[in-house]
Amino acid sequence: MTDHQPGLDDNIATLETHLARFRQDGIQNHINGKDVPARSGETFETRSPVDGSLICTVAKGGADDVDAAARAAKAAFPAWRDMKASERKAILHRIADGIVARSEEIALCECWDTGQALRFMSKAALRGAENFRFFADKVASSRDGQSLPSPTLMNITTRVPIGPVGIITPWNTPFMLSTWKIAPALAAGCTVVHKPAELSPLTARLLMEIAADAGLPDGVWNLINGFGEDAGKALTEHRDIKAIAFVGESRTGSMIMKQGADTLKRVHFELGGKNPVIVFDDADLDRALDAAIFMIYSLNGERCTSSSRLLLQDTIAETFQQKLIERVNKIRVGHPLDPKTEMGPLIAKDHYDKVTSYFDIARSDGATVAAGGTMPESKGFYVNPTLFTNARPDMRIAQEEIFGPVLTTLTFTSEEEALEIANGIEYGLTGYIWTNDLTRSLRFANGLEAGMIWVNSENVRHLPTPFGGVKASGIGRDGGDWSFDFYMEQKHIGLAIGKHPIARLGA
Ligand code: NAD
Numbered sequence: 001m002t003d004h005q006p007g008l009d010d011n012i013a014t015l016e017t018h019l020a021r022f023r024q025d026g027i028q029n030h031i032n033g034k035d036v037p038a039r040s041g042e043t044f045e046t047r048s049p050v051d052g053s054l055i056c057t058v059a060k061g062g063a064d065d066v067d068a069a070a071r072a073a074k075a076a077f078p079a080w081r082d083m084k085a086s087e088r089k090a091i092l093h094r095i096a097d098g099i100v101a102r103s104e105e106i107a108l109c110e111c112w113d114t115g116q117a118l119r120f121m122s123k124a125a126l127r128g129a130e131n132f133r134f135f136a137d138k139v140a141s142s143r144d145g146q147s148l149p150s151p152t153l154m155n156i157t158t159r160v161p162i163g164p165v166g167i168i169t170p171w172n173t174p175f176m177l178s179t180w181k182i183a184p185a186l187a188a189g190c191t192v193v194h195k196p197a198e199l200s201p202l203t204a205r206l207l208m209e210i211a212a213d214a215g216l217p218d219g220v221w222n223l224i225n226g227f228g229e230d231a232g233k234a235l236t237e238h239r240d241i242k243a244i245a246f247v248g249e250s251r252t253g254s255m256i257m258k259q260g261a262d263t264l265k266r267v268h269f270e271l272g273g274k275n276p277v278i279v280f281d282d283a284d285l286d287r288a289l290d291a292a293i294f295m296i297y298s299l300n301g302e303r304c305t306s307s308s309r310l311l312l313q314d315t316i317a318e319t320f321q322q323k324l325i326e327r328v329n330k331i332r333v334g335h336p337l338d339p340k341t342e343m344g345p346l347i348a349k350d351h352y353d354k355v356t357s358y359f360d361i362a363r364s365d366g367a368t369v370a371a372g373g374t375m376p377e378s379k380g381f382y383v384n385p386t387l388f389t390n391a392r393p394d395m396r397i398a399q400e401e402i403f404g405p406v407l408t409t410l411t412f413t414s415e416e417e418a419l420e421i422a423n424g425i426e427y428g429l430t431g432y433i434w435t436n437d438l439t440r441s442l443r444f445a446n447g448l449e450a451g452m453i454w455v456n457s458e459n460v461r462h463l464p465t466p467f468g469g470v471k472a473s474g475i476g477r478d479g480g481d482w483s484f485d486f487y488m489e490q491k492h493i494g495l496a497i498g499k500h501p502i503a504r505l506g507a
Helices: 008-025 063-082 085-101 103-114 118-136 174-188 202-213 228-237 250-259 285-301 314-328 349-365 415-423 438-447 482-487
Strands: 029-031 034-036 043-047 054-059 153-161 165-168 192-195 221-223 243-247 266-270 276-279 309-313 368-371 386-389 406-412 430-434 452-455 488-496
Touching: 008 054, 008 103, 029 063, 029 202, 063 153, 063 192, 063 221, 063 228, 085 103, 085 118, 085 174, 085 202, 103 118, 103 174, 103 202, 118 174, 165 174, 165 228, 174 192, 174 202, 174 243, 174 482, 192 228, 202 221, 228 250, 243 250, 243 482, 250 266, 276 285, 276 415, 285 314, 285 406, 285 430, 309 314, 309 415, 314 368, 314 386, 314 406, 349 368, 349 406, 406 415, 415 438, 430 438, 438 452, 482 488
Parallel strands: 165 192, 165 243, 192 221, 243 266, 276 309, 276 430, 309 406, 386 406, 430 452
Antiparallel strands: 029 034, 029 221, 043 054, 153 488, 368 386
16 A cells, blocks of 8 residues: 555656557447447547647547437347346446446546546546446336326326437536436436537547446447537437437527427437525625635536626625635646646637636626636646626626636625526526525525525535526436436326226217
8 A cells, every 4th residue: 555646747647548549549439339430431639628739539420420329229229128127237337336447547538638627537437436326226216107096097107218319418527427417318228329529528438438348238328429510410300319318508408409309309408507606694604605616616617507606795795705816816727637736727729718708808898807817828728717806797797608717796785686686697507595594595595596506505416306407507307216207208007997987989
């Protein structure tokens, strides 16, 4: 045993050993148990946001590849659906074991591909394993239903898997989110075509390999890399794909709904957010400060549940903001593989341009840039953690999802005003209320338009609870049994318990 914690150089050296195979072979699609190039022969490059260097080439899937994958998923569906629950459960647990065994490789590759700091990604890999374990243990109850007797009928319900499903994931924490969507689909008995984000293909490939090594039958899990407008679109339009589980931007969700209309696609959307933290003056202000900072500046602020709007009661606003500025200026921006780093670079040039454009928007709209608003000298897409104060609720910085390490503070006088500001937005994913007044917290949570609300807490995910948003933040819920509501169809069977009168037409 050694106490040696790997440092930056150790982590870079280990990463290189894991990247060697990607550099040599690139990333292929995976259809019906086989690695295949795109039918067009086309590839695209994935580059690291840390320094812009090439990681590897990736198969650029299109409609033909999606068609082959959907057919494979359709052919594999009956056997997977009918597999004994104990066998399906055992496979999903073996996937979880495989994730744990390769968690270092997953975390290092994820950091290099996305710019996320290692301190958060090593936990994200393990959370991915937990997702598989949680749903593995639910396989046995996946088909459970109810008994709803009436005077003449014994009515029973049961659930059946909907069929092959398409899963489309974004680039923020792509590994964890992929497990989050794929584990319940497989537990329900669905087969899968996964289209990961084009900006972060590495760990989707590792996850699929782990599943294959765990004994998942061919065709149950197919992986198509490529861009949203071709591979993603083709998946949403494919007749054999019965449902689309999508995580990404609200406007992409809207496109997917249109694309899926002709085939009457069932959709589950986890979309954008501009989530409020509301701090009342009776709260534990030190804990509120820690939570507000963590929820916006961890994961580079590239997090759907981030607390990007901070609503402060005017009686405490000045002091709270002063403490906030001090802390924000001390957040350690650096190489994602440095264990000390708290914030790495943003995912890509386009996103960096979008996030940094808000620095000028804030200034020209009359807000104050109280911290950050600058970019460190670097080849990567680094920005300094940024804080806007003196903002109004109708400003773009208080309304639009920036999806970076950028926080906007607003002030309020009364509870009614706080609620009006919190709800005065198109999104409704999460909300965080800080007060020691129990009745107020209940009243406020009742009025707050959000799918998930925490009181005196940051976002702490508990897998049996429903995860999802209202308004432009999503449709549907994940977690617990709610995931099965999406991946399964309810079936009602009515059995006559006697000879009830049947209307005799034409008798
Ligand atoms: P995005 O919508 O640009 O892309 C997400 C995925 O959709 C990618 O795989 C992309 O290729 C694909 N896609 C794009 N256009 C498509 C189309 N026309 N048809 C089918 N697929 C298409 O999102 P992003 O920029 O990768 O991710 C960031 C967004 O995701 C943010 O808005 C964030 O809030 C949201 N998000 C939400 C949650 C949640 O749980 N609510 C979780 C994580 C991220």
